[in-house]
Amino acid sequence: xxxxxxxxxxxxxxxxxxxxxxxxxxxxxxxxxxxxxxxxxxxxxxxxxxxxxxxxxxxxxxxxxxxxxxxxxxxxxxxxxxxxxxxxxxxxxxxxxxxxxxxxxxxxxxxxxxxxxxxxxxxxxxxxxxxxxxxxxxxxxxxxxxxxxxxxxxxxxxxxxxxxxxxxxxxxxxxxxxxxxxxxxxxxxxxxxxxxxxxxxxxxxxxxxxxxxxxxxxxxxxxxxxxxxxxxxxxxxxxxxxxxxxxxxxxxxxxxxxxxxxxxxxxxxxxxxxxxxxxxxxxxxxxxxxxxxxxxxxxxxxxxxxxxxxxxxxxxxxxxxxxxxxxxxxxxxxxxxxxxxxxxxxxxxxxxxxxxxxxxxxxxxxxxxxxxxxxxxxxxxxxxxxxxxxxxxx
Amino acid sequence: xxxxxxxxxxxxxxxxxxxxxxxxxxxxxxxxxxxxxxxxxxxxxxxxxxxxxxxxxxxxxxxxxxxxxxxxxxxxxxxxxxxxxxxxxxxxxxxxxxxxxxxxxxxxxxxxxxxxxxxxxxxxxxxxxxxxxxxxxxxxxxxxxxxxxxxxxxxxxxxxxxxxxxxxxxxxxxxxxxxxxxxxxxxxxxxxxxxxxxxxxxxxxxxxxxxxxxxxxxxxxxxxxxxxxxxxxxxxxxxxxxxxxxxxxxxxxxxxxxxxxxxxxxxxxxxxxxxxxxxxxxxxxxxxxxxxxxxxxxxxxxxxxxxxxxxxxxxxxxxxxxxxxxxxxxxxxxxxxxxxxxxxxxxxxxxxxxxxxxxxxxxxxxxxxxxxxxxxxxxxxxxxxxxxxxxxxx
Numbered sequence: 001x002x003x004x005x006x007x008x009x010x011x012x013x014x015x016x017x018x019x020x021x022x023x024x025x026x027x028x029x030x031x032x033x034x035x036x037x038x039x040x041x042x043x044x045x046x047x048x049x050x051x052x053x054x055x056x057x058x059x060x061x062x063x064x065x066x067x068x069x070x071x072x073x074x075x076x077x078x079x080x081x082x083x084x085x086x087x088x089x090x091x092x093x094x095x096x097x098x099x100x101x102x103x104x105x106x107x108x109x110x111x112x113x114x115x116x117x118x119x120x121x122x123x124x125x126x127x128x129x130x131x132x133x134x135x136x137x138x139x140x141x142x143x144x145x146x147x148x149x150x151x152x153x154x155x156x157x158x159x160x161x162x163x164x165x166x167x168x169x170x171x172x173x174x175x176x177x178x179x180x181x182x183x184x185x186x187x188x189x190x191x192x193x194x195x196x197x198x199x200x201x202x203x204x205x206x207x208x209x210x211x212x213x214x215x216x217x218x219x220x221x222x223x224x225x226x227x228x229x230x231x232x233x234x235x236x237x238x239x240x241x242x243x244x245x246x247x248x249x250x251x252x253x254x255x256x257x258x259x260x261x262x263x264x265x266x267x268x269x270x271x272x273x274x275x276x277x278x279x280x281x282x283x284x285x286x287x288x289x290x291x292x293x294x295x296x297x298x299x300x301x302x303x304x305x306x307x308x309x310x311x312x313x314x315x316x317x318x319x320x321x322x323x324x325x326x327x328x329x330x331x332x333x334x335x336x337x338x339x340x341x342x343x344x345x346x347x348x349x350x351x352x353x354x355x356x357x358x359x360x361x362x363x364x365x366x367x368x369x370x371x372x373x374x375x376x377x378x379x380x381x382x383x384x385x386x387x388x389x390x391x392x393x394x
Numbered sequence: 395x396x397x398x399x400x401x402x403x404x405x406x407x408x409x410x411x412x413x414x415x416x417x418x419x420x421x422x423x424x425x426x427x428x429x430x431x432x433x434x435x436x437x438x439x440x441x442x443x444x445x446x447x448x449x450x451x452x453x454x455x456x457x458x459x460x461x462x463x464x465x466x467x468x469x470x471x472x473x474x475x476x477x478x479x480x481x482x483x484x485x486x487x488x489x490x491x492x493x494x495x496x497x498x499x500x501x502x503x504x505x506x507x508x509x510x511x512x513x514x515x516x517x518x519x520x521x522x523x524x525x526x527x528x529x530x531x532x533x534x535x536x537x538x539x540x541x542x543x544x545x546x547x548x549x550x551x552x553x554x555x556x557x558x559x560x561x562x563x564x565x566x567x568x569x570x571x572x573x574x575x576x577x578x579x580x581x582x583x584x585x586x587x588x589x590x591x592x593x594x595x596x597x598x599x600x601x602x603x604x605x606x607x608x609x610x611x612x613x614x615x616x617x618x619x620x621x622x623x624x625x626x627x628x629x630x631x632x633x634x635x636x637x638x639x640x641x642x643x644x645x646x647x648x649x650x651x652x653x654x655x656x657x658x659x660x661x662x663x664x665x666x667x668x669x670x671x672x673x674x675x676x677x678x679x680x681x682x683x684x685x686x687x688x689x690x691x692x693x694x695x696x697x698x699x700x701x702x703x704x705x706x707x708x709x710x711x712x713x714x715x716x717x718x719x720x721x722x723x724x725x726x727x728x729x730x731x732x733x734x735x736x737x738x739x740x741x742x743x744x745x746x747x748x749x750x751x752x753x754x755x756x757x758x759x760x761x762x763x764x765x766x767x768x769x770x771x772x773x774x775x776x777x778x779x780x781x782x783x784x785x786x787x788x
Contacts, residue, residue: 011437022440042419048416084655112629214659244742
């Protein structure tokens with residue numbers, strides 16, 4: 001769909017519809033990571049922190065991610081994992097609304113976000129409460145008791161997409177802080193955190209951004225808020241002068257105050273290489289291509305594989321860059337499909353999920369995938385014991 | 395000193411006495427990381443989490459680190475950064491001693507540990523207090539108001555080493571929880587967290603363990619405590635069944651409950667390769683070699699470079715695996731020494747620091763380094779403007 005498929009190393013004989021879980025290897029990644037090991041760390045040793053720019057990369061490389069979500073340079077920083085970023089954002093939000101005790105989320109949020117929120121609430125032990133409503137009830141549940149609305153933009157199971165502009169407006173009208181998880185949005189759909197006036201946006205980079213397993217997370221903070229927040233995870237690299245080794249913490253004046261510890265330099269290098277694969281690509285064209293692919297996918301499945309019940313919204317404007325289907329034997333069916341070279345994934349209890357990633361998936365891939373899915377479902381090829389044994393991760 | 399220097403890629407013309415800050419590249423690292431990218435992530439994509447063991451590595455590889463600190467397999471887990479591990483351990487300790495409000499540390503602790511503790515205390519807003527005493531006052535300051543004693547075993551500036559066995563005994567007699575930061579101990583000195591009955595031990599792996607920039611941190615939890623703790627950073631990978639995506643958090647029964655988010659697979663691979671360089675090496679022989687090196691270093695400096703005042707304990711049993719000196723122009727002097735190929739580092743306000751790492755440093759290196767240090771100091775080669783301008787990281 002986009003003329004950049006050659007920017008990825010895709011294994012022969014595989015149609016990869018799981019780039020929403022772990023993106024494939026961009027062609028430059030291996031060489032970039034090797035260069036860090038052999039041409040930087042090797043000869044320059046400790047000096048690489050300065051001369052190879054390692055210390056500055058969490059902000060520098062974050063700006064490349066920021067371009068895809070409407071975040072100006074200097075408003076995002078890389079580090080840690082998305083779960084840690086949830087803690088940072090929610091801690092900050094509660095600090096901003098000290099008179100309020102409600103954290104509002106929905107059942108479509110990724111479980112780790114809810115776990116981290118509950119963990120923070122329990123840890124604080126100050127009467128906070130996590131209220132989890134159904135996705136369609138969010139707007140009505142926002143009131144002046146809510147300190148923070150914390151949502152994942154695109155549902156990891158169904159691909160249902162929130163209208164973040166409307167929700168953020170409602171949150172702000174009620175005086176609540178808006179925290180937006182872009183795990184399934186960055187590089188997948190059009191997002192403009194600036195225009196939407198989002199307060200905090202967080203996300204991972206190993207899905208649609210293709211930065212590899214364990215790639216660093218990012219946090220965006222609305223620029224006028226940054227200096228008002230005392231970071232809860234006040235690690236040395238968020239200090240105004242980390243290498244002065246002062247006894248007391250003084251937060252950096254910039255987005256750097258959301259840094260915690262030493263950056264994962266190899267993973268940052270892989271992210272930087274992955275962002276090369278995004279060069280010259282704008283989100284409107286990605287979104288248009290994604291919708292074309294998902295419309296084709298849904299039409300073909302509905303016409304040829306009636307056993308699968310659409311779990312995603314039929315209206316493309318309400319859907320992220322994946323399509324999901326309910327099927328009671330979804331786990332086994334997905335294993336059988338994977339065994340035939342089409343990789344999607346399964347999410348409990350019965351969701352078969354297919355990620356559509358137009359940087360490296362085109363219409364021919366979708367048509368070939370549908371042929372295989374149709375065959376597996378029509379001939380019940382999933383009905384074998386070896387497909388029904390669950391592995392630890394799918 | 396140890397016959398394993400060939401296990402490292404050391405640049406020609408450099409004597410590297412900063413392995414206590416960032417260890418050099420083990421020979422297998424580049425190949426191992428490339429293999430993860432090209433032979434695992436590339437062809438196996440999402441399936442690597444299972445078939446290449448990525449999901450299990452944070453515990454599997456941690457046991458290789460554990461061997462060097464007296465931690466049995468299954469009592470350590472990798473993840474995040476050391477600062478995050480401080481937060482996890484201290485949160486747990488405060489949870490274990492709810493009636494107490496004092497966190498005790500010393501001025502020799504690494505600043506990030508103190509920053510994180512203060513950040514947690516401020517965040518909790520429940521009347522906790524961080525008391526920071528001088529290192530020699532620690533034992534006397536422990537009383538029944540102290541919830542947690544939180545110390546770095548070996549001082550990052552001077553190399554002064556605490557008697558952790560004695561302090562832990564005193565802490566336990568007073569009912570306090572012991573948190574031990576092993577950043578400058580793991581792979582440097584003999585530590586036995588089991589014998590010392592330490593409650594929590596944390597550390598990084600990019601110093602003496604040579605796992606590379608941004609390598610994962612580790613946390614050890616005393617086995618009988620593990621299941622009693624509700625993790626404050628309750629991320630999905632600490633869940634008993636992360637891939638069931640349950641709405642509520644249920645901590646894993648094992649050390650895995652101290653996992654948070656997705657592991658940094660490339661960095662874990664580099665750590666695993668680094669641990670290959672530790673194969674067959676036991677800490678008593680490392681410690682004996684380290685003491686030989688440091689005694690030689692101190693004797694030669696004291697005989698030939700009287701301008702440098704020893705900042706480390708003269709008694710080897712009180713000293714870690716580094717030697718440090720006070721010098722008023724220490725920053726410039728260190729730059730001049732580095733310019734001549736001997737890499738140590740500087741720590742404010744006036745500490746010149748040299749790490750002794752017997753896996754790849756021998757007596758000939760020390761003698762050659764002393765010649766250069768003597769020349770720089772004798773001829774005041776440091777007295778040039780270019781050596782006096784501070785860079786961001788040293």
